[in-house]
Amino acid sequence: MDSYDVVVIGAGPGGYPAAIRAAQLxxxxxxxxREAWGGTCLNWGCIPTKAMISAADLAAHVRDAAALGVRxxxxxxxxxxxxxxxxxxxxxxAGGILSLLKAYGVTQLRGQASFxxxxxxxxxxxxxxxxxxxxxxxxxxxxxxxxxxxxxxAPAVIESRAFLDLAELPARLVVxxxxxxxxxxxxxxxxxxxxxxxxxxxxxxxxxxDADARREVRRSMEQHLGIRIVTGRGVDSVDAGPAGARxxxxxxxxxxxxxxxxxxxxxxxDGLHPERAGLWPDEKGYLRADGRNRTAVPGIYAIGDxxxxxxxxxxxxxxxxxxxxxxxxxxxxxxxxxxxxxIFTMPEVALVGLTEAEAKAKxxxxxxxxxxxxxxxxxxxxxQTGGFVKWIADAAGGQLLGAAAVGPxxxxxxxxxxxxxxAELTAHEVGRTIHPHPTFGEAWxxxxxxxxxxxxxxxPPRR
Amino acid sequence: MPHAxxxxxxxxxxEECTILRWLKKEGDPVAKGDVLFEIETDKANMExxxxxxxxxxxxxVPVGGxxxxxxxxAFVGQPGEAIPAVVAPPPPPPKPAETPAVSPAAAPAAAAxxxxxxxxxxxxxxxxxxxxxxxxxxxQKISPRARRLSKESAIDPSGIRGTGPGGRVLEKDVKAHLExxxxxxxxxxxxxxxxxxxxxxxxxxxxGSGEGGRIGVEDIRRAVDEKPKVMSRMRQVIAQRxxxxxxxxxxxxxxxxxDMTDLIALRREMKDRGAPYSVTDFIVQAVVLTLKEFPxxxxxxxxxxxxxxxxxxxGLAVSLENGLVVPxxxxxxxxxxxxxxxxxxxxxxxxxxxxxxPDEMSGGTFTISNMGMLDVENFTAIINPGEAGILAVSSTxxxxxxxxxxxxxxxxxxxxxxxxxxxxxxxxxxxxxNAIRAKLEDxxxxxxxx
Numbered sequence: 045m046d047s048y049d050v051v052v053i054g055a056g057p058g059g060y061p062a063a064i065r066a067a068q069l070x071x072x073x074x075x076x077x078r079e080a081w082g083g084t085c086l087n088w089g090c091i092p093t094k095a096m097i098s099a100a101d102l103a104a105h106v107r108d109a110a111a112l113g114v115r116x117x118x119x120x121x122x123x124x125x126x127x128x129x130x131x132x133x134x135x136x137x138a139g140g141i142l143s144l145l146k147a148y149g150v151t152q153l154r155g156q157a158s159f160x161x162x163x164x165x166x167x168x169x170x171x172x173x174x175x176x177x178x179x180x181x182x183x184x185x186x187x188x189x190x191x192x193x194x195x196x197x198a199p200a201v202i203e204s205r206a207f208l209d210l211a212e213l214p215a216r217l218v219v220x221x222x223x224x225x226x227x228x229x230x231x232x233x234x235x236x237x238x239x240x241x242x243x244x245x246x247x248x249x250x251x252x253x254d255a256d257a258r259r260e261v262r263r264s265m266e267q268h269l270g271i272r273i274v275t276g277r278g279v280d281s282v283d284a285g286p287a288g289a290r291x292x293x294x295x296x297x298x299x300x301x302x303x304x305x306x307x308x309x310x311x312x313x314d315g316l317h318p319e320r321a322g323l324w325p326d327e328k329g330y331l332r333a334d335g336r337n338r339t340a341v342p343g344i345y346a347i348g349d350x351x352x353x354x355x356x357x358x359x360x361x362x363x364x365x366x367x368x369x370x371x372x373x374x375x376x377x378x379x380x381x382x383x384x385x386x387i388f389t390m391p392e393v394a395l396v397g398l399t400e401a402e403a404k405a406k407x408x409x410x411x412x413x414x415x416x417x418x419x420x421x422x423x424x425x426x427x428q429t430g431g432f433v434k435w436i437a438d439a440a441g442g443q444l445l446g447a448a449a450v451g452p453x454x455x456x457x458x459x460x461x462x463x464x465x466x467a468e469l470t471a472h473e474v475g476r477t478i479h480p481h482p483t484f485g486e487a488w489x490x491x492x493x494x495x496x497x498x499x500x501x502x503x504p505p506r507r
Numbered sequence: 508m509p510h511a512x513x514x515x516x517x518x519x520x521x522e523e524c525t526i527l528r529w530l531k532k533e534g535d536p537v538a539k540g541d542v543l544f545e546i547e548t549d550k551a552n553m554e555x556x557x558x559x560x561x562x563x564x565x566x567x568v569p570v571g572g573x574x575x576x577x578x579x580x581a582f583v584g585q586p587g588e589a590i591p592a593v594v595a596p597p598p599p600p601p602k603p604a605e606t607p608a609v610s611p612a613a614a615p616a617a618a619a620x621x622x623x624x625x626x627x628x629x630x631x632x633x634x635x636x637x638x639x640x641x642x643x644x645x646x647q648k649i650s651p652r653a654r655r656l657s658k659e660s661a662i663d664p665s666g667i668r669g670t671g672p673g674g675r676v677l678e679k680d681v682k683a684h685l686e687x688x689x690x691x692x693x694x695x696x697x698x699x700x701x702x703x704x705x706x707x708x709x710x711x712x713x714x715g716s717g718e719g720g721r722i723g724v725e726d727i728r729r730a731v732d733e734k735p736k737v738m739s740r741m742r743q744v745i746a747q748r749x750x751x752x753x754x755x756x757x758x759x760x761x762x763x764x765x766d767m768t769d770l771i772a773l774r775r776e777m778k779d780r781g782a783p784y785s786v787t788d789f790i791v792q793a794v795v796l797t798l799k800e801f802p803x804x805x806x807x808x809x810x811x812x813x814x815x816x817x818x819x820x821x822g823l824a825v826s827l828e829n830g831l832v833v834p835x836x837x838x839x840x841x842x843x844x845x846x847x848x849x850x851x852x853x854x855x856x857x858x859x860x861x862x863x864x865p866d867e868m869s870g871g872t873f874t875i876s877n878m879g880m881l882d883v884e885n886f887t888a889i890i891n892p893g894e895a896g897i898l899a900v901s902s903t904x905x906x907x908x909x910x911x912x913x914x915x916x917x918x919x920x921x922x923x924x925x926x927x928x929x930x931x932x933x934x935x936x937x938x939x940x941n942a943i944r945a946k947l948e949d950x951x952x953x954x955x956x957x
Binding site: 442 | 701718
């Protein structure tokens with residue numbers, strides 16, 4: 045039986061960086077994957093959607109470019125080529141992960157991992173079965189789309205993973221769930237020409253955002269992309285036929301070629317048998333872990349979506365690294381508390397740290413500095429003036445506690461805000477930092493001045 | 508001539524008070540009966556009204572200042588009137604050797620520094636433990652530049668030895684201090700430094716928990732939380748009184764279990780008939796009756812003299828959000844069960860609302876401390892100075908008990924008396940708690956009393 049210092053189960057964005065980090069620290073490391081290297085993120089999540097959204101976004105921009113003097117009539121979508129680009133992107137990155145794992149000397153085991161005891165793991169794959177011994181185990185088995193039981197099992201009712209593999213774009217799409225996955229895919233489909241309806245049970249879509257950001261995105265989705273958004277009502281029932289589905293929302297039946305279910309994700313532990321190691325999932329199926337990702341069983345860690353924390357690839361990567369360091373005896377800091385979120389809607393949205401609503405709920409005294417892209421030279425030049433950036437700062441000392449960006453390049457812009465917040469900078473210091481002109485990033489500097497009401501590129505604040 | 512506004516004397520034993528809040532500013536017009544300021548005594552808070560009309564010309568004692576009673580705290584007069592030369596408030600008078608009303612006349616007052624027959628919160632605090640006086644500690648001599656550098660560096664200059672005239676701290680002294688203490692090696696985030704300056708935290712004394720020992724906002728917040736803070740007057744009095752009692756009184760403790768089953772049943776029966784009594788009322792009554800049988804527990808001693816009290820003034824410890832008070836039921840031995848119930852309920856209610864008058868908290872002869880509602884098996888209490896005992900009442904619990912050779916489940920409550928061994932012997936204490944027990948277990952007695 046082969047013995048390893050660290051065995052990682054699951055090669056998604058949490059698992060494979062954990063394996064690489066353990067190997068960097070000198071541990072004899074193996075990683076087990078039953079399906080596809082790179083996990084949901086690379087194969088059916090972050091990456092393929094961005095390949096497709098990039099194409100859709102480009103098409104939308106080209107169509108809108110007449111005002112900038114670019115005429116591109118008859119812009120058409122070659123969906124097969126678009127899918128080929130998506131597949132090539134995934135393949136290239138998957139190959140990269142495999143060669144990195146190899147370069148770091150991580151043993152790759154293909155198959156379903158299941159605990160036999162606390163330190164023995166059986167791996168059952170296409171080419172047979174083996175059992176390995178593991179001093180430390182990092183469970184990174186991720187999550188999968190949750191599909192409510194009342195929905196019929198039919199080809200027309202799909203979740204995000206199947207949606208990405210459709211050979212053709214559905215002409216009429218109903219999206220159940222107005223969270224970030226539902227909204228991203230709805231925007232993409234709409235930009236590619238589909239007629240899209242979003243049905244969200246809560247009072248608004250994207251409820252994790254502050255109201256001002258939500259207003260901005262929703263207006264664009266409805267007015268610019270023509271998406272119909274139904275809020276405050278759920279899907280009551282679905283009639284699925286061979287060619288499509290009829291979706292009942294309140295008194296209305298909505299006709300659709302496909303119903304995309306995006307109502308949340310549930311942890312994956314099937315076949316893992318953690319109970320044989322003495323590790324019991326909670327009532328929702330999560331393998332709970334502490335701030336250093338340690339489960340209740342010594343030597344077993346749980347990272348990423350399966351531990352019930354923020355279900356974001358970059359949070360899993362950070363946790364995986366921290367777990368690997370702890371497993372290798374490097375007792376470091378607990379998990380990072382500051383996890384940015386990015387949403388590739390049209391326009392893009394991103395946030396990090398506290399929202400205004402959270403600050404209010406916590407009873408914190410904060411000041412907000414907001415700067416709209418309509419007042420930014422670079423944005424006007426690019427013809428992309430929708431949206432704004434804003435800082436949420438401590439009212440007394442000006443410490444930056446949160447930031448949000450809506451509009452062009454918001455998902456890239458948020459990184460610098462994350463650095464500033466983690467470094468505990470103040471609004472004053474960011475305002476004094478010289479930002480290059482003319483760039484979209486200047487908006488952060490202007491918004492930092494606006495925190496104290498001293499932004500010279502905005503009219504004086506009304507009293 | 509402006510009128511001097513003086514610190515009132517809110518209670519017989521109160522010698523100094525702290526200003527909590529000024530409701531008028533200098534220059535504000537003042538009418539007779541206007542509330543000028545609010546004070547905190549060692550027992551309660553109260554508002555002080557003006558006896559004069561005019562303008563508040565000058566405030567001498569700021570918020571937080573503590574001064575002896577009768578000291579001038581402000582002047583009210585006509586605008587423009589000259590304010591008399593401000594005389595520093597006199598120091599609190601030397602602590603009088605109190606002679607309790609019921610102590611023998613022969614008690615050697617001078618040799619009896621332990622205050623006698625007054626309850627927990629009624630003894631004046633010796634000047635040595637008096638908190639913040641209105642004048643700050645002798646100001647350090649420091650140059651403006653040195654002060655500014657200290658502030659900008661988020662450090663505390665008070666420990667720096669000055670090299671200027673008369674020991675004045677100069678900028679170069681601060682610089683030398685920073686260098687000697689390795690200030691340049693400190694890593695601190697910008698927000699953390701802002702916070703340290705605002706909260707007057709010396710960052711030289713803060714350990715950073717960030718990467719490479721960098722000081723972050725959390726570290727400063729922790730330092731703010733851990734900074735020593737002056738306790739409230741109430742807590743200071745509690746500390747002083749309980750330390751005095753616990754270190755100078757030889758305590759011993761006797762516990763008995765009381766079978767409350769029958770009394771609880773009786774009480775339920777009475778409640779259904781509309782009688783208001785709580786179990787606590789029965790306990791209070793049982794203690795009052797028993798004190799008459801065991802006068803040693805209603806006495807007091809300083810170790811040289813002993814004084815017996817003819818009346819029972821029963822203290823009831825009431826816990827508040829941040830401390831406790833002991834309202835006293837006077838002449839409890841003259842009261843019927845119904846009167847005891849009414850008086851105790853009224854006093855406890857006033858205590859919870861912070862509305863007890865100082866004299867409602869003094870003169871106790873014995874105290875009950877009831878933790879029945881706090882789910883405890885048993886505890887011991889500290890005797891209030893000047894008293895000979897205190898009864899600790901714990902929770903009533905379903906308990907297996909041997910009765911007539913069988914195990915039965917009964918509602919059992921433990922009571923523990925703390926006794927001052929100087930006046931109470933072990934057998935007396937045992938007799939005392941057992942006498943209380945016998946009363947509480949005697950349902951017939953309560954049918955008679957209620």
